[in-house]
Amino acid sequence: MRINKAVRVVAALAVLAAVAAGTYAVFQKSADSAAAFTTIDGRRIAPSDLRGKIVLVNFWATTCGICLAEMPELIATYRQYQPRGLEVIAVAMPYDDPQQVRQYAAKQSLPFPVVLDQGGALARDYGQVRVTPVTFMIDPSGQRISKTVGIINFAKLRAFLDASLPVGRAS
Amino acid sequence: MVKKRLISSLVLAAWCGGVLQPAVAQQSSAPGLQSRVAGLFSSKKEDELLEPDDAFKLKVSFKNATTLVADLIPANGYYLYKDKVRFALKDASGVAIGAVNLPPGDVKTDQFFGKMETYPRPVKAEIALNRAPKAKDFTLVATYQGCHIKQGVCYPPIEKSIKMTLP
Known part of the structure; x- marks a missing residue:
């Protein structure tokens, strides 16, 4: 009887450990194992191509006013830090109209790769992104180190990039 | 038998430990980055966001023989974009949207x-129908999209198909 109880406790602990491992693995998932990015001009960017850079992956949509409101500052941040090793990838959500995405990217002269997530593989790989904007930071080794739901705090982002990227690095 | 179960449970626990370990080992190769990134952005509680169908509700009823009323109900703290609200009919023989x-x-x-x-508050949309005398069943397709005010996030467009029978 006592052994049965012990078995149940150990089994429960094992299940808990499995759940914890799964949860942790979702956030800590290597960006390398994610789907490749395909840009609106057909360029393919494999996660491994981004090694050595700090990468900001921003899920957005042209129908999301909040996303568009933060774009100008995202552009400015990219222009400032890209030479030092920042990459920004803007992933348009699967439900977005590709034509609208292309038009917006052209009109705003988005300087970073703009990706169409047709089929939703990226949204799934990044832990079921449902709402926008959602922003992930990926470290130079390819690990996702943060997820932000909602508007980016650009002051904090700049402070982070200043502290993390080498000064004056060539692009 | 009990012993066997105990041993397999221990093996499972050890295996789970093995799964967890590589995940830990996959942490940022630059641990300083991970600590600096903590609290980098505005902290949002994603779990507090409602499911789309709870955030934005839709009720449809007939006001009279030729007018539908769609109640669009954003939950407290949510809003809908007026220009993203659209209605269409399908499987509709002898009935069409007039206005x-x-x-x-x-x-x-x-x-x-x-x-x-x-629309940060519930609203009523009136849909005027042009109908033939013998028209009966149709499906109303409603699409709408909204956002959460405080969390600063927008939901994907929602599409609902509702089968209706003309009075």
């Missing part, structure tokens, strides 16, 4: 969208 009357919303000026109207 959709959406009430005015709260006006805000967006840098990109320009003047925008939003």
